[in-house]
Amino acid sequence: MxxxxxxxxxxxxxxxxxxxxxxxxxxxxxxxxxxxxxxxxxxxxxxxxxxxxxxxxxxxxxxxxxxxxxxxxAPRVVEAVGAQAARFTHTCFMVTPYEEYVAVAEHLNRLTPGSGEKRSVLFNSGAEAVENAVKIARSYTGKQAVVAFDHAYHGRTNLTMALTAKSMPYKSGFGPFAPEIYRAPLSYPYRDGLVDKELGANGELAAERAIDVLDKQIGAANLAAVIIEPIQGEGGFIVPAPGFLPALLAWCRDNDVVFIADEVQTGFGRTGAMFACEHEGIEPDLICTAKGIADGLPLSAVTGRAEIVDAPHVSGLGGTYGGNPVACAAALATIETLERDxxxxxxxxxxxxxxxxxxxxxxxxxxxxxxxxxxxxxxxxxxxxxxxxxxxxxxxxxxxxxxxxxxxxxxxxxxxxxxxxxxxxxxxxxxxxxxxxxxxxxxxxx
Incomplete structure (x- = not known):
């Protein structure tokens, strides 16, 4: 400091x-x-x-x-960034790769919920991570539709604006938006409880309401992915009632739908667990991370089950700056600080x-x-x-x-x-x- x-x-x-x-x-x-x-x-x-x-x-x-x-x-980050910048600032991982990118992926695979084999891919921003998670889910399932939730925020790019619920200031005047995006009701304990106390307290009941929309308005046969923030960020720090997330995940697993957790705001220790999904004991298929990953340097990631993340064809994922070596050095120092301190x-x-x-x-x-x-x-x-x-x-x-x-x-x-x-x-x-x-x-x- x-x-x-x-x-x-x-x-x-x-x-x-x-x-x-x-x-x-x-x-x-x-x-x-x-x-x-x-x-x-x-x-x-x-x-x-x-x-x-x-x-x-x-x-x-x-x-x-x-x-x-x-x-x-943060001291470790300052030191790591300076040392990496002195060695090299960029080669593009898709041209001449470097160890720092691989090391960040290894840590993400280790830290994110889920005991099976995992893979990671690195990008620059939370919106980029979300866009690529959707690409991966569509590639893996061969389906197109994606469901997001009331009050959701997923970014400011065209696809992530479509996923985002709030019009002003994020969407107003910027359409038309990406197609095949649908919306389901979230568990919002405070406001649900004003109407129905049981609905406000019972996450499984709230999940039934959401799943009814998924079944009737979209259909599992058309649905590539459900994306949700385990605790909503811009939507108001809404913590779903206990049982809501596990019930949604169970439905996704039963219906071959990819469950994407957007942990951009909740990840890396912010909620008192390394990832907010851990509070509900769930293991998403894909997890999107950014924000706290590198203590201020632009970096994001998609991490998930190996067979899903490996689904896109070679060179189907990437980007010039994705996994920049200086940002990766910052991420490694950030993870070390979270764990050691x-x-x-x-x-x-x-x-x-x-x-x-x-x-x-x-x-x-x-x-x-x-x-x-x-x-x-x-x-x-x-x-x-x-x-x-x-x-x-x-x-x-x-x-x-x-x-x-x-x-x-x-x-x-x-x-x-x-x-x-x-x-x-x-x-x-x-x-x-x-x-x-x-x-x-x-x-x-x-």
Whole structure:
């Protein structure tokens, strides 16, 4: 870790004068289609702190959207990246391969759920991993249809936009989208429970509802794959009711449908297990990973059963930058850090601390409709007082006030009413408690 002091400090208003100057430059140089959550520009970051160009130190509860899971500029990663860059930065694995790619694949095959023989293939982004998982599933099954779920987010490319449920800002105006994509109802315990308490608590019952759609509207004979986030990310950190995922997987196995787990946001220790599927004891056919895989360098992967991943013809998979050697070096250092430094246990400690404090806030404030999540992937669903009606305005105001107070938080959810927390696993209890104190004060003020 750098010598960046691990404390919150505001020396200017947020944003400060230097950030405002850079924002003006951004306005004239960068597409208006790129939005930003925080109105500040980063100068350096480490542990649980981001320092902006004006010298303000902000508590980081976003991790670059679940990417810097082991903390920004983690020492092993910095060392590995520098050493690899000095040796070579690129040859293209499809031209002259290199050991680092193979080593990452070996680790993924070892770490992902499933005891059988596995294979991996590396790409650059989560969307690329999802696209290739669908390609692999279609190649293996000879079928075309793919089912995603309500509230799903799978990326911003054409196929992954089709898989994504939410229109704004991800899909609106960007069609037509890839065909043969269908949608099924998810298990959403909080909202399902408002209508039917048993449905909200019983994952197998919720799975029956989804499977009814698969059978009647698509048909297993036409279905190549079902793709699902074990805990939804952009959709609102929705944790399906127990039994939902195993029931879906069982149906897929009975009907020769490939079960794809999108672990882009949930993977690599984020939920207190190396992969979120482990909480339900399921072994997907294919797993998509990215984000936390390389501590900030662009890398993603598809890992799964050997006979499925090997199905495409030679040269049917690939890409110029896929499995870049510098990104692979970062991934190897990231995996070493997760395993050696006990960060899965740290994620579980963060869950206990955050749920305890947020639960106490919820007990005193009925605008906190639901507190949910696993590990260092925790969310609060905000509603209008005395109701379960989503309150996106309160969510927006709460996030903006937290930002102004020097705490980086993110929003999500189909209704725009979920505040999500993705702290790095290396954050201290002191910084977490201080950030939650700030949140409590802002809630009281609002």
């Amino acid at each position: 750098t010598d960046l002091e691990q404390s919150r400090l505001l020396v200017t208003e947020i944003p400060g004068p230097r950030s405002l100057e850079l924002a003006a430059r951004k306005h004239t140089a960068v597409s208006a289609g790129i939005g930003t959550t925080m109105p500040v520009f980063c100068a350096r970051a480490a542990g649980g702190i981001i320092e902006d160009v004006d010298g303000n130190r902000l508590i980081d509860l976003g991790s670059g959207i679940a990417v810097t899971t082991i903390g920004n500029a 006990g960060l899965l246990e740290r994620a579980r400690q963060i869950e206990t601390l955050m749920k305890d404090r947020l639960g106490r806030l919820q007990a005193d404030d009925d605008r906190l409709g639901d507190v949910r999540g696993r590990g260092a992937m925790i969310a609060v669903e905000l509603v209008k007082t005395g109701t379960a009606e989503p309150d996106p305005e309160l969510t927006k105001k709460l996030a903006a006030a937290a930002h102004a107070a020097g705490v980086v938080v993110l929003t999500c959810g189909t209704y725009g009413n979920v505040l999500r927390f993705l702290p790095p696993l290396t954050i201290s209890d002191e910084l977490l408690i201080e950030a939650l104190d700030v949140l409590a004060l802002v809630l009281a003020d609002l």
